Amino acid sequence: MATEPLIEFKDVSFAYGAKQILKGVNMTMSRGQVVAIMGGSGSGKTTLLRLIGGEVQPSAGTVSVAGQVVHQLNRKQLFRLRRKMGMLFQFGALFTDLSAFDNVAFQMREHTNLPETMIRDLVLMKLHAVGLRGAHHLMPAELSGGMARRVALARSIALDPMLMMYDEPFTGLDPISLGVIGSLIRHLTDALGMTSILVTHDVQESLQIVDYVYFLADGVIAAQGTPEEVRQSKMPFVHQFIHGEVDGPVPFHYQAQSYAKDLNMVAPAGAATES
Ligand SMILES: Nc1ncnc2c1ncn2[C@@H]1O[C@H](COP(=O)(O)OP(=O)(O)OP(=O)(O)O)[C@@H](O)[C@H]1O
Numbered sequence: 001m002a003t004e005p006l007i008e009f010k011d012v013s014f015a016y017g018a019k020q021i022l023k024g025v026n027m028t029m030s031r032g033q034v035v036a037i038m039g040g041s042g043s044g045k046t047t048l049l050r051l052i053g054g055e056v057q058p059s060a061g062t063v064s065v066a067g068q069v070v071h072q073l074n075r076k077q078l079f080r081l082r083r084k085m086g087m088l089f090q091f092g093a094l095f096t097d098l099s100a101f102d103n104v105a106f107q108m109r110e111h112t113n114l115p116e117t118m119i120r121d122l123v124l125m126k127l128h129a130v131g132l133r134g135a136h137h138l139m140p141a142e143l144s145g146g147m148a149r150r151v152a153l154a155r156s157i158a159l160d161p162m163l164m165m166y167d168e169p170f171t172g173l174d175p176i177s178l179g180v181i182g183s184l185i186r187h188l189t190d191a192l193g194m195t196s197i198l199v200t201h202d203v204q205e206s207l208q209i210v211d212y213v214y215f216l217a218d219g220v221i222a223a224q225g226t227p228e229e230v231r232q233s234k235m236p237f238v239h240q241f242i243h244g245e246v247d248g249p250v251p252f253h254y255q256a257q258s259y260a261k262d263l264n265m266v267a268p269a270g271a272a273t274e275s
Pocket residue numbers: 016019021039040041042043044045046047048
């Protein structure tokens with residue numbers, strides 16, 4: 001496994017206004033690795049991806065990508081860095097009026113001066129990598145959910161990124177498509193020499209393809225390790241995740257005022273306030 005760090009979070013804190021989300025996060029992701037970030041809903045996983053992409057800036061600490069501190073870059077440098085990052089969102093929406101081929105070609109036509117003959121070869125190569133070369137002429141409406149996700153994946157690797165970020169890439173897929181996307185993420189990371197960061201709730205699928213897992217809770221990395229270490233962890237928080245238990249250290253309920261208050265009821269004297 002490669003060890004050269006591509007992404008480094010050093011004591012990163014972040015707040016949306018007065019709402020503190022991250023409180024001193026430290027993480028290292030190496031070239032060639034597939035890394036998963038897991039944590040409860042609203043724990044700040046997507047925010048970590050936004051910090052890497054320079055969409056938001058930390059209030060303290062540094063986020064470095066390929067040796068560059070993201071929030072110290074000027075606009076031009078940031079755009080140049082972003083060109084080396086691919087992003088696949090949950091519903092990686094395709095352009096509905098463009099064919100699979102044109103969806104993948106879009107970025108190449110926008111961002112490079114490559115001749116159309118070369119773009120054609122590259123697009124077919126990317127579609128071939130996700131097993132859909134034969135579907136190049138289909139429109140998004142003619143693709144199944146799993147196929148559409150694969151075209152979106154081909155599109156996000158169109159410019160050969162050094163880093164791919166996936167936000168809930170498995171959501172809404174049937175078990176077979178889910179397995180296909182999972183193994184594609186692993187295979188493409190290895191074949192293209194990228195680093196892949198996966199924000200996901202699909203624990204069992206992810207543990208089969210990742211090299212390392214970070215668990216985010218209460219604004220910090222609460223646990224981390226290889227899939228093997230994570231599976232054997234006795235930490236209640238990790239255990240809850242791995243075994244898909246509904247409630248545990250990660251509460252089912254978002255913090256709220258008392259239910260009685262929400263229902264506009266008067267709580268009986270001495271009633272405990274729900275958290
Ligand atoms: N633009 C924003 N302005 C204010 N608060 C935000 C903003 N974006 C996200 N938040 C809040 O910040 C917290 C972290 O959000 P984030 O999307 O990073 O969590 P997450 O771990 O990815 O959640 P999920 O798993 O539910 O997608 C949440 O409580 C969310 O409500």
